[in-house]
Amino acid sequence: MRILVINPGATSTKVAVFEDKQKILQEILQHSVEELDKYPTVMDQKEMRASAVEEFLRKHNLTIDQFDAIAARGGILPPVESGTYIVDETMVDYLINKTKVQHASNLAAVIGYELSKKASRTIPVYITDPVSVDEMIPEARLSGIRDIERKSLSHISNMRAVGIRIAEELGKKFNELNMVIAHLGSGISVAPFEKGRMIDVNNANDEGPFSVERTGELPVGDVVKLCYSGQYTKEQMKKMFVGKGGLVAYLGTNDLREAFKMAESDPKALEVIEAMAYQIAQEIGAMCVALKGKVDAIVLTGGMAYSERFVDMIKSYIFKFAPIFVVPGEMEMEALAYGALRVLTGVEEPKIWRPQEV
Ligand SMILES: Nc1ncnc2c1ncn2[C@@H]1O[C@H](COP(=O)(O)OP(=O)(O)O)[C@@H](O)[C@H]1O
Ligand SMILES: CCCC(=O)OP(=O)(O)O
16 A cells, blocks of 8 residues: 655655555755745635645656545644544535634645545545544643633644553553653643543643744733733744744753753753753653553653753753653654555554534
């Protein structure tokens, strides 16, 4: 079985080709800030990113007819249960016209679906574990005011894939263990998995620790003051939280490696990195509490987990809580391909997504 995987992120589109479980090709198609700035909304980037994917296929002498399926990163649908979903007109219409949150992941299913329509035969398109998977327990949902309910928006597909891998290493099934998994990428998700179910998670756009480009949680009173100061538009405020927050705000870079270089001559830069590690460790501690302290493993994954020095900073706070495993980078492309493969091989029934009001 040959599967095309499409995974749009904030500044790049990752594309891969799988032959069954084997990844035979992967490229990160970078989109410059200048290029992205031309588009008022994320969905406006659709044609540009789709062309980049088609160019990737041409470059490797591939045509869409040569694929058995397209696997796309799932976008911001209303809260859904985990699993693999068929991409159809209803889902595509929701992602283009109705989704409440703009995010690059919304492009994946849309680009995949439009690409599949160019084939001379039916090529199914699937998403697996979209970012809006919601398995939170009731007590995790309350924010403290009626008008705001906490949202489950996370790096679920990588976290689950990594959790399954660590469980295998431990000779167990994922749903036999309790784990706290922290995805440490441009955005940060920290989630407690109770016997495979993600019972809570910080919204990677709005909550939790600050990251290389996001503020995470902020003192709410001061945020209100800034909003009403007349100094910033709504768009500028949003950019301040996601894109220009965290390391970018303090050090002007979203690259942890660059930040460590700065720290060689600037103690303030080291302080910022240490503060990020401290906040991540605090979030991990909070999620150990969600599991009532019964934690079989803590797993650190994502791009920042490549840095041993940064991982050691986090470990210094949490080493007493549970055994710690590190899986640098991400297994998201695998998670998406394997989800499609499970459906193609009949191991799993695909789900059909419908908005609740229909
Ligand atoms: N080898 C490395 N050492 C230290 N930091 C790294 C390394 N590789 C990536 N990173 C950092 O990881 C962060 C991005 O993580 P990543 O998981 O690639 O994010 P995303 O895919 O969400 O953009 C960046 O700050 C980057 O500097
Ligand atoms: C919206 C939650 C998932 C997320 O933050 O993904 P990115 O880091 O790819 O923006």
